[in-house]
Amino acid sequence: MSKQTHAFQAEVAQLLHLVTHSLYSNQEIFLRELISNASDACDKLRFEALNNTALYEDAPELQVRLSFDKAAKTLHITDNGIGMTAQEAIDHLGTIAKSGTKDFVSKLSGDQKSDAQLIGQFGVGFYSGFIVADKITVETRRAGAAAAEGVRWISGGTGDFEVETITRNERGTSVILHLREEALEYANTWKLKEIVGKYSDHISLPILMEKEEWKDGELIDPSNEEAGRQPGGMVKTGEWETINKASALWTRPKKDISDEQYADFYKQISRDFEAPLTWTHNRVEGSTEYTQLLYIPSKAPQDLWNRDKKAGIKLYVKRVFIMDEAEALMPSYLRFVKGVVDSADLPLNVSRELLQESRDVKAIREGCTKRVLSMLEDLAKHDKAPEASAEVTDVLSEEDKAKLGQYSKFYAEFGAVLKEGLGEDFGNQARLSKLLRFASSTHDTVSVSFADYKARMKEGQDAIYYITADTLAAAKNSPQLEVFKKKGIEVLLMTDRVDEWALNFVHEFDGTPLQSVAKGAFDLGKLQDEEEKKAAEDAAETFKPVLAKLKEALKDKAEDVRVTSRLVDSPACLVVTDDGMSMQLARMLKQAGQSAPEVKPVLEVNPEHALVKKLDGSVHFHDLAHILFDQALLAEGGLPADPAAYVKRVNALLS
Numbered sequence: 001m002s003k004q005t006h007a008f009q010a011e012v013a014q015l016l017h018l019v020t021h022s023l024y025s026n027q028e029i030f031l032r033e034l035i036s037n038a039s040d041a042c043d044k045l046r047f048e049a050l051n052n053t054a055l056y057e058d059a060p061e062l063q064v065r066l067s068f069d070k071a072a073k074t075l076h077i078t079d080n081g082i083g084m085t086a087q088e089a090i091d092h093l094g095t096i097a098k099s100g101t102k103d104f105v106s107k108l109s110g111d112q113k114s115d116a117q118l119i120g121q122f123g124v125g126f127y128s129g130f131i132v133a134d135k136i137t138v139e140t141r142r143a144g145a146a147a148a149e150g151v152r153w154i155s156g157g158t159g160d161f162e163v164e165t166i167t168r169n170e171r172g173t174s175v176i177l178h179l180r181e182e183a184l185e186y187a188n189t190w191k192l193k194e195i196v197g198k199y200s201d202h203i204s205l206p207i208l209m210e211k212e213e214w215k216d217g218e219l220i221d222p223s224n225e226e227a228g229r230q231p232g233g234m235v236k237t238g239e240w241e242t243i244n245k246a247s248a249l250w251t252r253p254k255k256d257i258s259d260e261q262y263a264d265f266y267k268q269i270s271r272d273f274e275a276p277l278t279w280t281h282n283r284v285e286g287s288t289e290y291t292q293l294l295y296i297p298s299k300a301p302q303d304l305w306n307r308d309k310k311a312g313i314k315l316y317v318k319r320v321f322i323m324d325e326a327e328a329l330m331p332s333y334l335r336f337v338k339g340v341v342d343s344a345d346l347p348l349n350v351s352r353e354l355l356q357e358s359r360d361v362k363a364i365r366e367g368c369t370k371r372v373l374s375m376l377e378d379l380a381k382h383d384k385a386p387e388a389s390a391e392v393t394d395v396l397s398e399e400d401k402a403k404l405g406q407y408s409k410f411y412a413e414f415g416a417v418l419k420e421g422l423g424e425d426f427g428n429q430a431r432l433s434k435l436l437r438f439a440s441s442t443h444d445t446v447s448v449s450f451a452d453y454k455a456r457m458k459e460g461q462d463a464i465y466y467i468t469a470d471t472l473a474a475a476k477n478s479p480q481l482e483v484f485k486k487k488g489i490e491v492l493l494m495t496d497r498v499d500e501w502a503l504n505f506v507h508e509f510d511g512t513p514l515q516s517v518a519k520g521a522f523d524l525g526k527l528q529d530e531e532e533k534k535a536a537e538d539a540a541e542t543f544k545p546v547l548a549k550l551k552e553a554l555k556d557k558a559e560d561v562r563v564t565s566r567l568v569d570s571p572a573c574l575v576v577t578d579d580g581m582s583m584q585l586a587r588m589l590k591q592a593g594q595s596a597p598e599v600k601p602v603l604e605v606n607p608e609h610a611l612v613k614k615l616d617g618s619v620h621f622h623d624l625a626h627i628l629f630d631q632a633l634l635a636e637g638g639l640p641a642d643p644a645a646y647v648k649r650v651n652a653l654l655s
Ligand SMILES: Nc1ncnc2c1ncn2[C@@H]1O[C@H](COP(=O)(O)OP(=O)(O)OP(=O)(O)O)[C@@H](O)[C@H]1O
Pocket: 033, 037, 038, 041, 079, 081, 082, 083, 084, 092, 093, 098, 101, 123, 124, 125, 126, 127, 173
């Protein structure tokens, strides 16, 4: 193929413009990105070669070489990995395929300073080469292709790039950076070694550089040693040495890995720019052997709610990279966990389909799930300082001090996803229930566990009371809470969308039933004294005729009408039957465009309320009845079926 010019995809051009025009606070990440690509390319080759060893040609030892030429102002990053065909070079180096990167580019504001910071944190893969280079040449040949099918790709990082066919004997890719004047410091052995040590030590592939040795300068006058020598300098010896540790991080003993190295590795595999919240690293022995290094991120990704989002686990088999996003290794409700699993038992040619069926994989998945739950339990245990006294933090170990507040942080980001586990993972339901946190009528922050609640239960209270609502304000001000407030009974406020669904699977905690305050007949059991019960019964009796009329007037809207002692200040509220779908869930399903059964609630009225007292004998009985119902609906976050009719009725009464 003779030389062809191609235009970059619009997003790439935009990104390149930013990369080249932004002052970088963290220039050196370009090397991390390019070495990471080189390492990926070697992983890909190793994987393809499982079924075709001929791909190794005469170079079975995979490696990355760094070299520079000060005079030519170039820096070469060369790998003997999978390489690219011409089409692959055009596709991969001219477009952004990854949706995450595309989204990221669309978020850039155009303000160079803040964008630069963002790009610096995010990393932009191959294109980061343009941070330090004003031109990049890529020479590559796909493993298995003939030497004559090599490709040269050149771009100055503006609107377009050129591609042509070349002859290239070596398999793999050389990325040649033509360094900008202000980036010449990277043409230096020490500098490169330092950056590799910082970012790429854990790469399992050897990264090689040519050895340098000190050489004294020539004699100024060969006949007279006394006259001294020219200045000496470092010279290349022609021998190559490995400059990184070249052992996969997770294979090293824990004690040899610093927190910083763990965090760097996390950033590398997750593309997150924040350090992880916590991690766990273990070798599991027994019938299934594997190493797990699992991280919990500090922040939820934007697509956390996408249930199709793949798990963040990379699968290796005996240190050979097999696949990214191995969803079979982690249940969906732990999809936020990132990390590596390296199995000693799985076959190297394992496919996604096979993973689903493998017993070893099942054991790994269970093991990983348990590990993550233990990690969360540990954070939860140390979330708050023991209450005894303020000074007590002094007796906490440094390690425990570091954990203070971590679980709350985790829960704010991922708590709602964790709840999906209640319906997905019955085996761990009890453990998950203990990890739940809620706000309550007495605690505004999402910090109350079922166990905390139980410990504070009133004498005679035999249920854990809760209410679900769209927002915390709606939950807190719900009429159904009135009597609980009056009696000082705590009610859990559940405002996550997933709560209703999740609670279908949890009916009790540690032997105490969960009871919605908006479901079923009102019964506070022992919390109500005889006098109150008697008063309620009497009221029900005297109110019977009015109830009958209300029932008739509202027969299309309400399943039933009854008096209640649930209310204190409000005239009425709506409840559903014990096994009925809550009004809130029905609304949510409707909003999501799903079919929800028509919920006909029960209207409960407060016989002590002035408005309710007014009903009997009123000429506006019919209108008042409907207003009562619609207001109860409004109070719990719903909308009257016919809002205009409601307004008309209220206006008629007001005028
Ligand atoms: N050294 C290389 N050898 C073979 N292919 C490469 C090499 N470098 C880049 N590529 C190809 O170019 C693509 C784009 O690289 P780029 O670094 O921009 O993104 P990425 O590696 O897919 O994503 P990210 O860097 O964000 O993980 C890669 O997916 C790969 O297919």
